[in-house]
Amino acid sequence: MLTKSAFFCVFIAASVGQASDNFLGIDKRRLTVGAPLEVDVVGFAVGVHPELLWRPFSEDSGLRLRAASALKLGSEYTLLAPVSLGVRWQTSSVRLVQAELGTGLQWKAFLVPDSGAHQRVDWYWEAGLSARIASAHRVGLMAVPEFGLANITAGGLSGTFGLGLALRVTWSMAL
């Protein structure tokens, strides 16, 4: 089920670029897709973290809603994050260099050999810079501190604490 969810999210992000003026009823000009490479430096893991950003208020707004999905391979586990939901503020996209700040929640599943899936909800923060390399394309770097909030178990949610820090090399394309 987790794998299907991840593929669904990746599929949506990838297929947005091929749609016409609208995607699921949303004006494409308000959408941005991204495909960052990501490295976890707390518990080593490397993978991709495709994302879809939507400006809900106006085309010029700095506020974007973010949906993302991640798959990372580590030395001790495979990390699948089927869904992340959050917000990201970005300075003007007209400028060559753009600053970015974000926050949100992420559903994670640490797939551990001989121990199963350890699922939890993390609270993440984002801080980064990106530079325009073409009219609609940007690349950049981003740091993502993460804090485990709640374990997801068969009995429901239970409070927990966990640390995380991911570093991203970002690429994004405004549609």
Added chain:
Amino acid sequence: MTRKLLFGTLVALILVPTSSDAHRPQTFDADEIITDPTISWTLPGTFETGAELYEFELEYEAPFTAPFEIFSPTSGGNAAFRPRYAVIGPGFPEPTNDVLEQLPEGVTVPEGSGVFLELNDAPERYVFFEGVMRRVLVSSGTIALRLAAGQHKVVIWAPAQTTGRFMFGFGVEENFEGGGFDGVFENWSAFAY
């Protein structure tokens, strides 16, 4: 509507209760390794040659019960490593000749002290996901030890001069006061990978 949704999400985040049972990180090269034996600690170490001996002392003013276990981090092919440990102190059974032979060379048992010996040789060991630092560890198995008042010594060694990495953990009460995470930042690779 969207703004209300964002606000609601932020409120929900703040209200989610959080807790954990994390050990306080420490390293064997600290001036004073265990500053308070009544809280929980974790200590990483590496057997580069297999001949090393790791030791630390615990001083209890009154009898105290705490869980003990030794872990092998699974990264880098280390999962099969089976480090051993012994707790030497008052209140434990007097060691038999067989127990004394199992202890590493140079380790002595003071008069009036006994030995708890963990050979870490169970055929099946449980795999533990440690969520604070995102580690996957194989455990010797948690065992609660009743420690009598007085001075105890914990000794950790590798059998047959095998090599590998370990993390030793004991205690229950979480306490990070006074720079409790300093050891992590100073020894990042030992705790985070």
